[in-house]
Amino acid sequence: MSDxxxxxxxxxxxxxxxxxxNKSFVSSGDGSKPKYFVLEMFPYPSGRLHMGHVRNYTxxxxxxxxxxxxxxxxxxxxxxxxxxxxxxxxxxERGIHPGTWTRQNIADMREQFEPxxxxxxxxxxxxTCEPAYYxxxxxxxxxxxxxxxxYRKESWVNWDPVENTVLANEQVVDGKGWRSGVAVERRKLxxxxxxxxxxxxxxxxxxxxxxxWPDKVxxxxxxxxxxSEGARLEWSVLKPEGxxxxxxxxxxxxxxxxxxxxxxxxxxxxxxxAAELAENNxxxxxxxxxxxxxxxxxxxxxxxxxxxxxxxxxxxHPFDPDWEVPVYVANFVxxxxxxxxxxxxxxxxQRDMDFARKYNLPVICVVAPKDxxxxxxxxxxxxxxxxxxxxxxxxxxxxxxxxxxEDAKRVxxxxxxxxxxxxxxxxxxxxxxxxxxxxxxxxxxxxxxxxSCGAVPVPDTDLPVILPDDVTFDLPGNPLVRHxxxxxxxxxxxxxxxxRETDTFDTFFESSWYFARFCDPKNETLGFDKAAANQWxxxxxxxxxxxxxxxxxLYARFFTRALQTCGYLDVAxxxxxxxxxxxVGHETYKNPDGxxxxxxxxxxxxxxxxxxxxxxxxxxxGRSEKMSKSKKNTVDPAYxxxxxxxxxxxxFMLSDSPPERDMEWTDSGIEGAWxxxxxxxxxxxxxxxxxxxxxxxxxxxxxxxxxxxxTHKAIxxxxxxxxxxxxxxxxxxxxxxxxxxxxxxxxxxxxxxxxRFAVETLAILANPLIPHITEEIWAxxxxxxxxxxxxxxxxxxxxxxxxxxxxxxxxxxxxxGTIEVATEADKSTCASAALALPTVQAQVDGKQVxxxxxxxxxxxxxxxx
RNA sequence: GCGGGUGUGGCGGAACUGGUAGACGCGCUGGAUUCAAAAUCCAGUUCCCUUACGGGAGUGUGGGUUCGAUUCCCUCCACCCGCACCA
Numbered sequence: 001m002s003d004x005x006x007x008x009x010x011x012x013x014x015x016x017x018x019x020x021x022n023k024s025f026v027s028s029g030d031g032s033k034p035k036y037f038v039l040e041m042f043p044y045p046s047g048r049l050h051m052g053h054v055r056n057y058t059x060x061x062x063x064x065x066x067x068x069x070x071x072x073x074x075x076x077x078x079x080x081x082x083x084x085x086x087x088x089x090x091x092x093e094r095g096i097h098p099g100t101w102t103r104q105n106i107a108d109m110r111e112q113f114e115p116x117x118x119x120x121x122x123x124x125x126x127x128t129c130e131p132a133y134y135x136x137x138x139x140x141x142x143x144x145x146x147x148x149x150x151y152r153k154e155s156w157v158n159w160d161p162v163e164n165t166v167l168a169n170e171q172v173v174d175g176k177g178w179r180s181g182v183a184v185e186r187r188k189l190x191x192x193x194x195x196x197x198x199x200x201x202x203x204x205x206x207x208x209x210x211x212x213w214p215d216k217v218x219x220x221x222x223x224x225x226x227x228s229e230g231a232r233l234e235w236s237v238l239k240p241e242g243x244x245x246x247x248x249x250x251x252x253x254x255x256x257x258x259x260x261x262x263x264x265x266x267x268x269x270x271x272x273x274a275a276e277l278a279e280n281n282x283x284x285x286x287x288x289x290x291x292x293x294x295x296x297x298x299x300x301x302x303x304x305x306x307x308x309x310x311x312x313x314x315x316x317h318p319f320d321p322d323w324e325v326p327v328y329v330a331n332f333v334x335x336x337x338x339x340x341x342x343x344x345x346x347x348x349x350q351r352d353m354d355f356a357r358k359y360n361l362p363v364i365c366v367v368a369p370k371d372x373x374x375x376x377x378x379x380x381x382x383x384x385x386x387x388x389x390x391x392x393x394x395x396x397x398x399x400x401x402x403x404x405x406e407d408a409k410r411v412x413x414x415x416x417x418x419x420x421x422x423x424x425x426x427x428x429x430x431x432x433x434x435x436x437x438x439x440x441x442x443x444x445x446x447x448x449x450x451x452s453c454g455a456v457p458v459p460d461t462d463l464p465v466i467l468p469d470d471v472t473f474d475l476p477g478n479p480l481v482r483h484x485x486x487x488x489x490x491x492x493x494x495x496x497x498x499x500r501e502t503d504t505f506d507t508f509f510e511s512s513w514y515f516a517r518f519c520d521p522k523n524e525t526l527g528f529d530k531a532a533a534n535q536w537x538x539x540x541x542x543x544x545x546x547x548x549x550x551x552x553x554l555y556a557r558f559f560t561r562a563l564q565t566c567g568y569l570d571v572a573x574x575x576x577x578x579x580x581x582x583x584v585g586h587e588t589y590k591n592p593d594g595x596x597x598x599x600x601x602x603x604x605x606x607x608x609x610x611x612x613x614x615x616x617x618x619x620x621x622g623r624s625e626k627m628s629k630s631k632k633n634t635v636d637p638a639y640x641x642x643x644x645x646x647x648x649x650x651x652f653m654l655s656d657s658p659p660e661r662d663m664e665w666t667d668s669g670i671e672g673a674w675x676x677x678x679x680x681x682x683x684x685x686x687x688x689x690x691x692x693x694x695x696x697x698x699x700x701x702x703x704x705x706x707x708x709x710x711t712h713k714a715i716x717x718x719x720x721x722x723x724x725x726x727x728x729x730x731x732x733x734x735x736x737x738x739x740x741x742x743x744x745x746x747x748x749x750x751x752x753x754x755x756r757f758a759v760e761t762l763a764i765l766a767n768p769l770i771p772h773i774t775e776e777i778w779a780x781x782x783x784x785x786x787x788x789x790x791x792x793x794x795x796x797x798x799x800x801x802x803x804x805x806x807x808x809x810x811x812x813x814x815x816x817g818t819i820e821v822a823t824e825a826d827k828s829t830c831a832s833a834a835l836a837l838p839t840v841q842a843q844v845d846g847k848q849v850x851x852x853x854x855x856x857x858x859x860x861x862x863x864x865x
Numbered sequence: 866g867c868g869g870g871u872g873u874g875g876c877g878g879a880a881c882u883g884g885u886a887g888a889c890g891c892g893c894u895g896g897a898u899u900c901a902a903a904a905u906c907c908a909g910u911u912c913c914c915u916u917a918c919g920g921g922a923g924u925g926u927g928g929g930u931u932c933g934a935u936u937c938c939c940u941c942c943a944c945c946c947g948c949a950c951c952a
Contacts, residue, residue, distance in 0.1 A: 005904090174949090219869065220947060228951075253952060266952095306950080332950040342952045350866090351950060429951055549947080655890070656877060664877075668891055676890090678904090720881090729879070732889035739889090808885030813933045815885060839919085853932050859884045863932050 006681035008645030012772040016117050024788045025064070025119040027075040029535065036072035037536050038064040039515055041544030041552070042079045046086060047105035049112040051584040051627055051653075051665060052545070054637045058650045059581055059659050059727070060543045061118045065768035066722050067540075068119070069792040075536055076119055077518040079126035080106050083134075083507045085163060085179065087441045091473045098441040099469065102129055112638060117646045117772055119788070124521045128510035133517065134443040135464030136527030137509060142446060142457045143566045149195045150435075152455055156270055156335060157191060157434060158184040164477060165438045166191065168506060169431055170224075170551045186292050192445060192503070193432040196558045200225055200428040202572075203557055212577035214660070220549045221557075226429025230254035231413050232339060233422030235265055235315035238324065245276060249315055249327065252338030252427055256416065257408035260397040261345040261366035263356060265315045266308060266330035268340040274329045277311055284309055284329065291331045306355045307331045318421040319398070330355065338427055346387065353387040367392040370404070433555065435506045440471060440479045442504030450491035450498035459492050465500070478502055511552050512559035515539050515574055533569040538576040546580040553578070579725060582662040584653075586633040588622035598632040599667075624664040635665055647770040648674040654769055655731035676735065677773055683742055684759060684777050687752075694757050700750025707754045708799065710740045711761045715795035718765045727769070734766050756781070764790055809834040810861040811843040819860070827854040834860040 019025060029035075040060035043053055064076040087098035094101075106127060113120075126133055144150040158167040162180035166189065171178045196203075204225045207218045233256070234248045249265060267273055269291035278285040287309040308328035317323035325343070332351055333342055346356035346363040356363055365378035369392045378395070381388055394400045399415060400408045413424040436445065444465040446458040458465055468486045471479035480486060480502040491498035513527065519536040520528035537560075553575070560574040589597040589610065603613045610619040627634045640649050652673035657663040697705050714737040721730035741758045744751055760781055763774040767787050778787035802823055807830060809817045817840060819833040831852040834840060840862060847864040854860050 216869065216947085223868070223948060226948090226951065230952080251952085255952075330950095332952090334951065337951045344952085349952065351952075427951080429948095546946085658878080661871095661878095666877090666891080669877080672891060675904095682905090726879095728877090729889085732879070735889055806885080810885085810933070813931090818885065842919090851932075853884095855884060855933095857884095859933080861884080861932050 006678050006773060008647065008677075008772065011776045012115065012117060012645055012647070015772050015775045016114065018775075018786060019117075019119070019788055022786060022789075024786060025068075025074070025076060026121050026123055027073050029073065029075075029532075031073075031535075033071055033073040035075065035536060036067045036541075037075045037515075037539045038067065038541050039077070039518070039539045039543070041542070041548065042081050042511070042514060043109065044084055044086070045080045045082050045102055045105040045109055047108050049109055049637050051635055051637055054116065054649060055581055055584050055653050055659075055663070056543060056545070057113075057116065057118055058653055059579070060541075061116075061120075061650075061771075062654065062722070062727060062768045063541050063543070064119045065771060065788070066792070068788070069764070069768070069790060071791065074119075075124075075518070076121055077124040077126075077521070078113070078118075078120045078122065079124075079514060079518070079521075080109075080128065081507065081511055081514070082106065082127045082129035083442045083504075083510055085439065085441070088439060088473070095473075097469065099129065102441075103127075115638075115641050115646055116650075119771075124518055126514065126517055126521050128443075128507075128514065129441070131464045131466050132524070134510070136517070137443050137505070137513070138446040138458070138463050138465060139460065140513065140527060140563070140566075140568070141505070141509075142460075143568075144194065144562060145457060147562075147566050149198065149562050149565065150192055151195065152190060152192050154188060154190050155193075155434075156186050157189050159187040159189075160184055163439075166434060166436060168434050168508075170433075170554070189436075191434045191436040192447075193434050194558070194562070196433045196555075197428060197430055199558050199561050200227070200430050201426070202561065203430075203554070206557075206573060210573065210578070213575075214546075214578065214580055217546065217549045217553065217578060217580060221554055224430060224550045224554065228254050228427050228429075229409075230425060230427055231256045231416055231422055232425050233259075233318055233416050235318060235343065237327070238314045238316060240312075245313075246273065249273070249341055250339045250422070251341045251343050252425070253343060254427075255345065255348060255409070256412035257394055257397070257400060257403075257405070258345040258348045258366055259317075259319065259343070259412060260394075260400075261347045261364040262317060262325055262343045263346055263352075263362040263364060264325045264328055264344045264359075266328045266333050266342050266344055266355070268333040268335040269329055269331060270335035271329070271333075271340045273341075274311075277313075277329075284311070287329060306351060306358060308355060308359055310359070318416065318419070326361075328355075328359070336431055337429070347381055348387055348389055350387045350389065353385060357385055364396070366395055366397050368395050369393075433506075433558070435509055436503040437506050438478045438502075439504055440467070440473075442507060443467075443509060444480075445501040445503050445505060447501040448489055448491060448498050449501060450494060450496060452496060453491055453493040453498075455501075456491055456493045456498070462492070467504075480504075508552055508555050512555045513563065515542075515556070516560075516563070516569065527568065530567075530569055534571065537569065537571045538573055541577045541579065542575040543579045543581060545583070549580070579660070581659050582657065583626045584665055585624040585626050585662055586635060586665045587624050588631050588633045590620045590622060592618065592620065596630070596632040599635065624662075626662075627665070640670060644670055644674045645677070645772070647772050648677055651676065651731065651770050654727040656728065658728050659725055676738075677770065679742075680738060680777075681773065683738070684780055687746060687755065687759075689756065689781050692753055694753045695750055700754060701748035703744060703748055704750040704754040707741065707744050707751075707758050709802075710737060711758045712795040712799040713737075714765060715761065715793050716800060719792070719795075722768065731769060734762070734769070737762060737765075761793055763787060764793055805857055807834075807857075808859045809837060809840060810859065811840055812863060812865070813861060816840050816843055823857065825856075827856070830854045830856070830860050834862060 038060055040056050064074050068074045082102050087102045090096055090101045091098050141150060158172045160167050160177035160180050162182050167177055172184050176183055204227055207221050210218055230253050232250055232252050234250050237247055237249050239245045269288040274288055278288055308330040311327045311329060313327040314324040315327050344352035344355060346352040347365045348367055363382045365381045368374040368377045374395045391405045394403050394408045400411050403411060416422045444467055446465045448456045448458060450456055468483055471483055473479060487500040487502055489498055489500055516528045516533050520532035523529055556574050561572050563569055564572055589602045591597060597619060601613050602610055602619050610621050612619055625631060648670060652670045656669055714733055717733040718730050744755055746752055763777045767774040775787045804820055805823050806818050806820050808815055809819055817837045821830055821833055831854055844864050850863045850865055852862050
């Protein structure tokens with residue numbers, strides 16, 4: 001019994017230094033090897049590394065080290081997503097300048113990264129809050145403006161009253177701000193938008209080609225873009241004499257086949273027509289204000305009653321001038337979808353039905369199920385409160401009578417187009433991306449507002465527009481607005497006094513192109529060189545949390561296309577492969593009074609119950625939840641790495657659960673990983689290493705030969721598991737292989753060289769998972785060079801074939817025993833061996849053997865009856 | 866409401882194209898070593914009956930296809946996630 005203990009505290013920093021000195025992870029980019037770009041979503045510099053980071057970057061590191069060993073020129077960079085609101089909050093709370101706070105955090109986090117031993121190329125480090133980065137972003141934006149991909153318009157926006165800024169649709173969750181968690185309000189503001197909708201069709205179509213993305217994310221993007229086919233059509237508005245209202249009301253519908261079931265039109269409270277009418281109608285103005293107050297908050301929408309306001313106007317049916325319907329302002333009609341106006345067909349839309357019942361509007365059935373009696377069906381439908389939204393046959397609909405679903409829609413659209421009442425259109429749920437934020441700590445929008453010239457781009461020669469440092473946070477709102485001089489400039493176009501735009505970009509702007517910047521991070525004149533981007537992009541493997549499925553990941557796909565349009569690069573899709581990892585969770589603990597306790601405040605009593613470590617009071621154990629400060633169930637990575645080392649932390653994280661699933665952090669888990677490392681280390685330290693070269697297999701003891709075979713099996717299994725992101729299975733194979741090596745009796749002929757070969761191979765196979773200890777083993781074995789530079793081994797398929805196989809034997813599909821036969825044994829040999837088993841005989845006894853199914857190498861099934 | 870996913874021992878999870886369910890680990894039980902503890906090592910560990918041999922049940926539920934189903938098809942249940950008045 002040796003008490004050799006693996007000294008990670010000495011070993012891990014030593015190899016980290018060796019890799020750095022050797023520039024092991026600096027990509028060459030010289031084209032001598034195929035490229036492989038591995039990227040993890042870059043962190044926001046909060047100042048503290050958390051376990052979620054450790055999991056994310058460990059997963060990426062396994063990919064990077066594995067691909068490097070496989071002979072790729074790996075690009076694996078790191079940087080900082082360093083604009084954002086927390087920096088401003090820190091300024092407010094502690095009086096620290098956001099820049100100082102952010103840069104200090106970056107320095108701290110860089111230090112916390114070091115002991116993880118990640119294979120990062122730090123020479124490419126970027127930080128998005130530095131002018132060196134965002135100056136190029138300003139140029140990109142101006143190019144977008146030039147190309148018509150960025151525009152400014154006044155529009156209704158989501159306003160977060162806590163963050164005092166606008167949010168994009170993607171940043172509103174359940175009617176609440178994604179960070180603040182408070183209900184958003186609606187406001188009308190002048191905003192910059194990026195024309196993501198120009199690419200809606202392409203983004204949607206291309207989701208089908210992203211076959212190395214999780215289906216879930218593709219589906220979420222598909223639904224978010226939300227394509228639907230339908231028609232725009234015009235209704236003539238019959239207005240009181242002498243009024244100056246528009247003549248036409250344009251509506252959007254996906255059901256032109258139900259046009260003959262129309263019983264009203266409804267417009268959004270934010271529709272221009274509603275605003276015009278409200279001018280002379282205080283009751284309507286109140287109604288509109290009411291609707292806006294309710295906003296989009298919560299599930300309130302779910303329960304919110306359908307409410308309408310009768311404008312008194314009527315509209316003329318496009319196919320029948322004598323048919324008039326009332327025009328309502330309705331709270332359920334959205335201004336920013338379609339035309340902000342609809343026609344209501346109560347019989348075939350549940351909302352319209354609810355509305356019709358409330359305001360006593362007609363319900364006209366114009367679609368009946370194929371096999372139903374149309375008259376009886378219509379009678380029941382028109383008397384009830386449930387709309388029929390299914391497929392069926394058109395009735396009471398003149399020229400489309402008798403047609404079904406798609407045919408009826410097509411014919412209706414043809415008629416609409418023929419009569420010049422409108423046209424078939426494709427409508428998307430996706431809206432343009434509003435990028436203006438009324439915040440300080442972001443990239444300034446490089447625009448100057450001039451009374452005579454309007455919004456004027458800052459000339460290239462004046463870029464970058466640098467964020468001023470001398471700002472104050474003593475008042476709410478954007479400090480840039482009240483800065484005494486910064487915004488006062490002369491118009492680049494006419495020279496008159498003008499004002500800088502004080503809005504900054506949404507921070508998703510920075511993360512929409514950083515992967516391209518990593519290809520050429522030091523370029524001062526350009527965001528990136530086109531050739532460099534074309535060389536490295538797309539990212540071969542991107543890794544991050546699923547929470548960005550429709551935010552960052554959609555923006556980045558759009559941005560890359562927009563950059564392509566502007567001639568920056570020649571790729572459309574930024575991320576060829578995407579992997580979304582699960583969260584890191586931990587059990588939660590509560591006092592009987594409901595207050596949260598941290599794991600280190602909880603211990604076990606003698607009877608095994610959870611108790612408070614100080615006073616022994618009982619503790620309630622809750623289920624595992626994502627680590628969070630508020631629930632106090634966090635574990636500090638620095639503490640874990642200081643106690644067990646980086647390899648142990650990595651090993652546990654990789655082995656516990658499949659990487660895409662949530663994992664639970666446990667003390668026993670990390671200890672188990674630590675025990676394994678020590679076992680592995682003892683195995684190497686306790687056995688002679690100078691074992692000579694591998695002799696011919698037929699001169700070795702069979703047990704030694706088995707180890708050679710097990711080695712090739714391990715190569716095959718581990719390689720496959722690493723290729724397919726089944727890292728927990730990879731760890732299991734490594735451990736199984738380790739067990740096999742440990743069981744080999746070294747006294748046997750050929751055992752020592754076999755063992756050496758096995759351990760050497762084990763070191764290579766385990767290296768991507770636990771890089772430090774395997775590097776130490778490599779050196780201890782006296783092998784040349786760094787393990788990090790070694791090539792990945794290949795297995796010999798011939799050695800995977802066994803001479804003898806064990807087959808399961810079933811009787812009527814139930815397992816009754818096993819037989820050992822030669823691998824090449826024919827079916828009849830297997831059958832008679834199976835029938836000879838006493839346990840089989842006992843089952844067969846007294847019955848007739850009907851047939852014996854033999855699947856070579858797998859199973860024998862005796863069918864009796 | 867719509868869309869998607871998941872369900873296997875006490876726990877995390879394995880199981881290639883349908884072919885010996887529970888690999889690997891955690892935990893637990895017993896033993897060795899130790900003055901003792903830690904560490905380590907050995908044995909066992911799906912459940913039920915049986916000293917054993919052996920038998921029965923078993924992958925959320927109920928059915929189906931098949932010689933054979935964790936795997937394929939249908940029903941239902943539970944949990945999780947996304948979207949949510951998108952006309």
